[in-house]
Structures are given as structure tokens and as C-alpha cells.
Amino acid sequence: MYLKEYINKLKTSDFIDEKKWLDQNAILEIISEEIPNAGTEEWKNFKTNSIKETSWKVLLENSIKKDYIKQEQRKLPNSIFFIDGHYSQEASSLKKESSINIFSLSDYINKNPEFKNILFNNPSDYAESRLSGIKDKKPTYFISLNSLLSFGTVIEVEKAKYINETINIIHSFSNIEPEIVINPYIIIVCKEGSKASFQEISHDVGSWNNSLKEIFIRKDSNLTFSSIQERISTGIKTSSINCHIDENAELNLKVLNRERSKEDIRVFLNKENSTANISGIILSNNKDESDVFCKVTHIGRASKSDQNWRLISAKNSKTAINGKICVNKNAKGSDASFYSKSLLLNRKATSFSKPELEILEDDVKCKHGASFGEIDNNSIFYMQSRGIKKKDAIILLIHAFINEIGLDIEDNSELSRNLIDEFFNQINEK
């Protein structure tokens, strides 16, 4: 079914029954929303033309072949699988005693009616304002779209449970038709006093992957969440991550974004002593754009946030990070920092970094910085003088640049190799 058709149906038909946790007015409002364009602050480094110009189709039901599930399943233990944006219990391999529970969003809301209010704080706005009660209405078309198209899967970490082993969340795609929009919608709830670590891996998708994650980190709990995008060959990725952090709770968020991707991260440090450490790698190659908007809002006292970004642009590509720090009135004793480092592998490559501060409280510490540079020739010579080939030295340096963030990326050197080809040819010509 075409996306437009589907949205029109939602407006009128019984479809709404399946989404009854949504507010009817909210739906109507979303439908009138426009896809954001470069005129919007959060989107100015990312072109949405290709999204606008395509007649997208949606995948409504789970139509995944059994053998596809089997084939996926073999790969990783301790994994939660999403195939074409839908949770697949069959493909998942989570251990029974894992202290992790998985629900559909509607089941979860039935079980915990109060969660509806938490999730859709102010449903008539159905914009960012629905999150943590912060009034900041900005185009969130993609978030909204996602919630309409997808049923939502809740991953809950049980109260006071420490899970030592990292749990994989794998997104794989069976349908390779190019004009399909896939909408994984994941809600993670870390209950009081719990501790868990997730690594989300999105496989290459040839279509439009529009994902939404809502993360709730309750009092005294601790979550490490790494989100890694594999190479995007022909598709496009838009993604939103919203994080809500309570008292004495901590989020360690690591992301890897690349090629034709747009990430929108909102972190709310809602309560006293809440902490968010955000680090990420933004890569771009060829003529692509990879853009991240990351806004951290300090609401609780003595809340801490730290952003640390590494950007690499190769060939004619562009990388961008817009890091916004808001400290609300009364968030006394808060501490926020932003740092980004961009590496340009080509004269034609570009990178943007824009730290932005909006501070309404006096008693806070805030620092920010950004640096831009090319690969350092002295470093290359140093490595060569120890016997390492020039090309390998450059790969290692890119590798090292990425490693500073401490993300475990399996295809790290493969990835660096891909980025440097052109660059290497160019410096060799000199």
C-alpha cells in the first residue's frame, strides 16, 4: 500500500482501532505536517528532496519468509531481531533467564495504563512537547510517521537486575524493493536500579529506514546503548532517539551514522543527578550527507551531560553535527560539555559542527569546542619510519580517530579502507 493512501485511510477508517492508544486529534494533526526542509534548523544539513519525491510504499503486516528468519537467526546469540521493522520472536535468541521482557506497545499500555501518559504526555501536540512535558514544537514528522506506521515494541529491563552480557538488537531487511519505508519503533524501559547494555546493529537497507527509539532510564539505573549503522548502499536512513533519564540514572549512548543518514537525538535529564554520556561517529563518503542533530536538555539539578563526536568526510561528502545544550532554570549545578573533531580526507569534503547553548540558569558549568583537520603528515611519517606502509598508516590513523570514541565496530578497518581510496590516490598524485 502506498504511504499516502495509508495515512488517508487512518484518518477515516477502522484502522484507528489498531492504534487506539493514539489520540485521534493527534493523528489528524500529523497528517497535515510537512516533511521538514532545509529551512528548519534541525534539518538544514540534510536534503529531504529524495524523500519527498518518492512514492513510498508501506509494509503493513509481517510477511517475512520462514527461511529468511532461519538464515538470520544463526548469526548471533543473545539477540532481539527486527525484520523489516517488525519484532520477530522466532528469529530472536534471547536467553530465557535474561531479565528482559518484550511486549507490543499496546499490550504494554494495557498492562501499565500510566505509561500512555508518560509516552504521550500531551497528545494533542504530538510533537516534542509530548516528551517530558517540554514545550518545544518543531517538525517531528518522521517520529510521528513512524508511530503511525509501526505498532511499537517495548523492551523492558526488570527492576534491580544487572545484565552483564550485551544484548544485540538486530535490524535486518528481507524485502529489497527500493521504494519501501520501514519503521522500526522501539521503546526501551530500564526499570529502577537496573543495568543493561544493548548494541543495535542496522544492516544495510536498500530502501528508507525510518526508525524511532524512546528510551526511559528509571531511577538508579544504567543503560549503555550503542547504535551502529552498517554501510548504506542505496537506501536512506532517518532516525530519532529520545531519552528520558531519571534520578541518579545514567545513559551511555554511542552511535555510528553514515551515508545518507539523518539522526535526531533528544536527551532529557529530567531529575537530579541524571547523567548522559553521548559519543558518536559520523561518516560520509562520495556525495552523501550524514547529519546529526543532538539536543540535551538539563532539567534536574546537578545533571551532567557530555557529547563527544568524531566526523569523517571523504571525497565530496558532508558530515554535520549540531549539538545543542539547554539548561533550564533551576537545573542548578549542572555540567554540560560538547566536543567534536572533524577529519577531512579530501579538499572537496566538508564538515559542519555547531555547538549551541541555551542557558537559563546561572549556577552551571558548560564547555564546548570543535576542531577540524586533515590527516597529519608527521603522524604518517612517524608510522612509516616504524615500518608501516603509508596506506596502512592512513588506515590506522582513521581507525585511531574512530577508536577514540570506543565503539566496537567489527568492520572497522574495512570501513576505513573504503573511505580512503580516493584520498590515497590524491595524495599520491602530488
Add this chain to the structure above:
Amino acid sequence: MLEIKNLSVSVQNKIIINSLNLEIERGKKVAIMGPNGSGKSTLSNVIAGKHGYQINNGKIFFNGINILELDPEERAAKGIYLAFQYPVEIPGIANSSFLRTALNSIRKYNGEKDLNTREFLEECKDLSKRLNLDASFLSRDLNTGFSGGEKKKNEIFHMLMMKPKLCILDEIDSGLDIDALKVISDGVSKYSNENNSLLIITHYQRLLDYIKPDEVHIFNEGKIIKSGDYNLVKTLEEKGYQEFV
């Protein structure tokens, strides 16, 4: 082992090395002293193969092969090692894994198979102990946040692990405390034998007191203006460069 013939090098059309002739025989320890800016580091870099210098004239032979055409990594594989005056900080690569990559790269070049990781690590540990270098330096990022003296020690650590034939030490003694100087000098002296050669660039007598060079050259404006044995160091220490230039 090393033979420099009539070498002239310039940077941005300014002559830095001027018709230099220098020979370092196998098993010999040769010291070069000279005022700031006289071209000592430039010479080391040119021997090691750094790009960006104009070689106007001359040849550098290493064991009979003209190495000017070789890439720095090929020279390293043939056994030339440069301990940098200013070692480069490279965050994101652990010291030991860098060293292992370097060693394996050289082994590959010479048709040998990769190092045994366990043996490598054991050797690393033993050696770092000998150099009084805390074991944490193995896992720390390459030179990153190392103090000046620690960086110098690490250069010697790399050298002793790589076992080169020609060791060029560019001001290895600057920034070292008295104990560190002794440890490093000991390490270098013990390494020195009839099969390898040392080129020691320094401003100070103290290092040479430990290492006891066979030959001493005084360098100025890109060439050797005076040569002699160890006694030349003493004269220099007493009278300064003024006497010679």
C-alpha cells in the same frame, strides 16, 4: 653501513644540508653535535626518508644500496630506525598494538611470518621493566599524554623491540632526568655491538660519557666542520661552538 656522499638538501629553496659527506661503519658509534638549526634533524629525517625535502644532489647508501628512492617503511624494513626528537602523539592506537603492527609489517616485508602475540607481549613486559617504564605504557595510546621524558623512553623501547641495524637517536637525551638518562644509555650501550651502528645527535656531554662514541663530528650550517674522537666533546664543552665556526 651508512655512506652519505655529497648530499645537498634544501627546504623551500633554502639550503639546509650542504655537500655533506659522512660514513658510519658497521659496529661504530658516531656522534653529531651542532648548534640549533644547523640541520641535524633534517639529516635524520632525510636518512629515514621523510618527504618534503628537495634532494639537490648526492646519494645515501645503506649497506651498498642507494636508499634515496625508497619509501620510509622500506628503509625501516632494511633496518634503519629513527628515534624522533619530537615523537608524535597518536591517540586511539595503543602503544603495544602499534608496535606489533610495525614489527609484523617489517616481518612481512622481509618474508617472515607474524609474531607470536604471547611472546611479543612477554618481551614487551620484560623490556619495559628494564627501561623502568610502567607496564601501563603498553596499553596507553601511543605517546598520548606521555611526559617529555616518557616519550623519549618509549622511542628507545620501540628501538630495542625492533632491533634495527642503524639507530639514529635525535636528541634522545633532551628532557630526561638523571636516572632516566642512565637507564636509556645503558639500554643503548648494551644493544650496541659489532653488527649495528649508532648515529647519536646530542647537545650534551653526559649522554656521550655513557655511550662513548668512536667518532664525533661537529655540524654547522649543514656540513661537518670538525671531526675527532671522544676528546672533541670535552673541548666543545669547554670552549663552545665559537671555537669551531
